[in-house]
Amino acid sequence: MSDQITDMDVFFNPKSIAIIGASDTFKFGYTMTYYLLNSDFKTYPVNISKDIIFGHKVFKNINDIPDDIELAIIVVRNENVLQIVKDSVKKRVKGIIIETAGFAETGIEKFVKIQEDIGVIAKNSDVRIIGPNCVGVTNFNNKFTTTEIDFNQSIEGGTISIIAQSGVLGNIFVEWSASQKIGFSKTITLGNKVDVDEIDMLEYLEKDTNTNVITVYLEGVKRGPKLIEILRKLTKPVLILKNGRSEIGSKAIKSHTGSIAGDDKIYDAIFKQYSGIYRVNNFYEMFDIAQVFATQPLPKGKNIAIITSSGSLGILACDEIERLGLKLAVLNESTIQQMRSISPNWTSLKNPVDLGPSIFMTFSKSLKAILNDENVDALLHIFAVPQKPLETFSIPITPHLREMKNLSTKLNKPVITCVFGSRWVLEYFLKHSYKYKIPIMTQISHAIKAFKFLYDFSRSNKNMNKNTEI
Amino acid sequence: MSDQITDMDVFFNPKSIAIIGASDTFKFGYTMTYYLLNSDFKTYPVNISKDIIFGHKVFKNINDIPDDIELAIIVVRNENVLQIVKDSVKKRVKGIIIETAGFAETGIEKFVKIQEDIGVIAKNSDVRIIGPNCVGVTNFNNKFTTTEIDFNQSIEGGTISIIAQSGVLGNIFVEWSASQKIGFSKTITLGNKVDVDEIDMLEYLEKDTNTNVITVYLEGVKRGPKLIEILRKLTKPVLILKNGRSEIGSKAIKSHTGSIAGDDKIYDAIFKQYSGIYRVNNFYEMFDIAQVFATQPLPKGKNIAIITSSGSLGILACDEIERLGLKLAVLNESTIQQMRSISPNWTSLKNPVDLGPSIFMTFSKSLKAILNDENVDALLHIFAVPQKPLETFSIPITPHLREMKNLSTKLNKPVITCVFGSRWVLEYFLKHSYKYKIPIMTQISHAIKAFKFLYDFSRSNKNMNKNTEI
Known part of the structure; x- marks a missing residue:
C-alpha cells in the first residue's frame, strides 16, 4: 500500500x-x-x-x-x-x-x-x-464512471463530492439529486475497503480543486485515529451521515460491508469536537445542506428572515429556528413600513412575513426591503402556491429568482427556497431556479439546519484560516 | 350557535x-x-x-x-x-x-x-x-370545493380527511398527496374559527362513512376540555400535527390565525394519553402515515421484515425500528433456506434481506417466503434501483406489486414500499403501484413510524371496541 x-x-x-x-x-x-x-x-x-x-x-x-x-x-x-x-x-x-x-x-x-x-x-x-462490494466512482468533471450514471441528466459544474461505503450513494442519490438540480464533482463508493478507505479519499478531495463540499456516509472505520487526524485538518466543510446508531442497525452493518459499526457515542463526540464537521440524519438532508454550502455565501450572524404565502409553514420554520439555536430576525420598523406601503392591510409583515395570496404583487419589493435590513443575515423563502393559478396565469417566477440571486450576491446573504405542493409545482420552480443557483428543497427543517451549519462554519477557525489565506 | x-x-x-x-x-x-x-x-x-x-x-x-x-x-x-x-x-x-x-x-x-x-x-x-382567513372545504366524494383543487388530478376513493386552520392544507398538501397517489375524502380549513371549530368537524367526520382516517393540523384550541372529550370518544385513528412548539413559533401563530398556541407540553400529554391519537412532526409524515392507515391491515405484532436491494437503506430502517421500540423480525431458518435456494451466494438473507442487484430475479420468491413466515408481522420493501437499467430493460414491476398486494391481503399483514432515486423512478413506481393500494413513500422514517402507530392502534381499546362491534 x-x-x-x-x-x-x-x-x-x-x-x-x-x-x-x-x-x-x-x-x-x-x-x-x-x-x-x-x-x-x-x-x-x-x-x-x-x-x-x-x-x-x-x-x-x-x-x-x-x-x-x-x-x-x-x-x-x-x-x-x-x-x-x-x-x-x-x-x-x-x-x-x-x-x-x-x-x-x-x-x-x-x-x-x-x-x-x-x-x-x-x-x-x-x-x-x-472495493469489493461497491459501484466504484464517478467523476462528473470528465464524465468517467463505473456505474449507472446518466450524464445527460446530471447537473454540470457541481462541487459536492461523496465518499460512501454503499452503492446506493454512487447512483441512487445522485439521481435524486439531479432531480433537485444538485450537482456533484465526484462520487466514490468504497464497499468493504480492502485497501482504499475514506481517509485516502478525504486527503484526495481536500486537494481536489473541483470539490468544495465533502459528504461522507460511514458504516464503520478501520483507521479511527487517522480519521480524526484528517478531519481536524480538512478546510472544506464535511457533512457526515453515520448509520448504525442502534444495536440492530450495527448488526446489520456487519452483513452489509463486513464493517464494525463502533460505538455511536464516540462518533458523535468526534463529529461535535471538530469544527467544519457536521452530522446529518438522512441522505436527503445531507445533499440538501451540501447544496447550500456549495452555492451560498456564509451568513454574518444567525438572524433568519422568512418570506412566505403560508402562515403555517412560516410557523413550522420558527419552531425549527428556535430548536437549533438560531434567531428569528427582528425587522427594522422602516423595513415593515416599506412593505406596508405596497401590501394589502391583511398581510402579516412582522417576521415571518406572510404575504398570503398577494405574494406575486408584493414579493419583489418585500424581498428587497427584507434583504437590505441590517438585522437580517439569511432569508428563507417558502413557496406555497397551488398549481391551478400558476398554470392558468402562467405566473412568471424568473424575475423574483433573479432578484433573489442579485440581492444575495450583492449583500452576501444566503437564501434558500422551500417549495411545497405537487411535483408539477416543484418542477416548474426548479426549471426556473436552476440557473440562479438558489437551493430548492421540500423540507423546512433541512433549510434551517443548513443555515445553522453555515453559521457555525462562518464562526469556525477553518473559515478564519481560509480568510487569512486569501 | x-x-x-x-x-x-x-x-x-x-x-x-x-x-x-x-x-x-x-x-x-x-x-x-x-x-x-x-x-x-x-x-x-x-x-x-x-x-x-x-x-x-x-x-x-x-x-x-x-x-x-x-x-x-x-x-x-x-x-x-x-x-x-x-x-x-x-x-x-x-x-x-x-x-x-x-x-x-x-x-x-x-x-x-x-x-x-x-x-x-x-x-x-x-x-x-x-373562517375567516381560510380556503374553506373540499369534498372529494361529490367534487364540491371552495378552493384551487383540480379534481382531474385528485385520487378517487380516498378515505383520509383533513381538519386544519391553515389554507396550505386545503390545497398545497392535497396537491402533493395527489402526486403521491394519496387520496382524500374531505378537507376542511377553519382559519380564525369565529364559529365552527375542529370539535364540530371531528364530530362530523367520526360519523362520516367516507372518512376512515382523520388528520388534524392545530395552531391553537379555544375549547380545550371539549377537544379532550371528543378525542377520547373517537373510534377512528387521528393524526395530529401541532405547530408552535417553540416560543417564537407560538408568537407567529398569533399573527397567523389570531390563536393562542398554548403550552406544548400540555398538548403532548393529551395526545399521548388517548389511544388512537398520534402526534406527527411534519405534513409529509402526516399524510404518508395516514395513507398506511387508509390502505393497510393492522399488524398482529411488532416484528418488521425488510426486503431491499440497498444494504445501507436497510440499516437506516433498522436504526428506526429500534428507536421506535419495534422489533426486527427473526426469520425462520426455513425462510432463509427457501431464499438461499434461489439466490446468488453473495446476497444477505438475514433480515434485513439485501438482495442487491439480484432483486428482480429473486424478489418474488423471497417476498413469499418472508410474508409467510409467522415471525413476520409487517413488511418494508425498499426499492432502490437506478433509472438506467429500469429504462433500458423496461423492467416490469407490476407482477411484484400484485404479489405484494395478494399476500398482504391473504395473510393480513401490512406492507409499505419506500422508493429512492430520481423522480422518474418514483413516477414509474407510482404509476404501477397505484391500483394495488400499496403506500409509497420516500422516507424510511415515515414507514417505520406508520408501522409503530398501526401496531399501537391494533392494541388500543379503540380497535377492541371496533372488533366487538363487527
Missing part, C-alpha cells in the same frame, strides 16, 4: 481501462460496459465466454490486451475475483475497482479469506484497490 | 351557493369561481362591480338572488365582510365560509372587532360560519 495521495487519481482519470466481466446483457455491469465502450475513454472488455461486446473485440484475460492498462474494473463472480486481481497486478495496473459483492460481508469463511488475500496483495504491491 | 352536528353537512353538500366577491381575473377566488360556475352545483356569482362573470349574470347583493341559498362563500375585502355576513343571514343561508383574511390575526383593533361582531352573529342565529 503506497502513501502517495496522487495514487488516487487513477480512479478518476484513467488513461486506459479494462472491464473484466464486461456484459452486454441484463446484468450488473451492463450500463457501465455500454457507456465506457461508447465513450472516449480507452476501454477494453474482458470476458472469458464472449468474443464481441457492442462491436468491440473481447479479451479472455487482461494480460491478452496489447496495451498498457491503468485501471481494472472487476465485475466477475466472487469466486473468480482473486485470480483476476492477480492477473491485473501482473498486468501492472495502477488501480483496481472490485464491484463484485460476496466477501467479508457474507460471514462465510471462504469468502472472508478471499477478501483477506486481496488485502495482502494490495499491501505488498503498488496497486491501489477500491 | 347550534349544537346539531348535521349542521355541518351544508358545507359539504350545499344545494345552492352564492360566491360573494366572485372573480374572473387574476385574484384569490378565481379558480373556485371558474370551477363552481362551470359545475353542476347551483351557483350564483355576487359582485358589486361586475355584470357578467364567465357568462353568468352577476347579482349586486345576495338578497337579489331569486332563489334560496344554502351556502354563502365570501371572498370580498375584509372591511366589507361584516355587512356581507349580515346580508347572508338576512337571506337565511345555513352556512357561510369566509375566506377573506385580515381579522384577529392582524392585531389591528378595527379588524379584531369585526371578527368579534361576526362571532356574535353566529352565536345569535342558526347560521354556522367557517
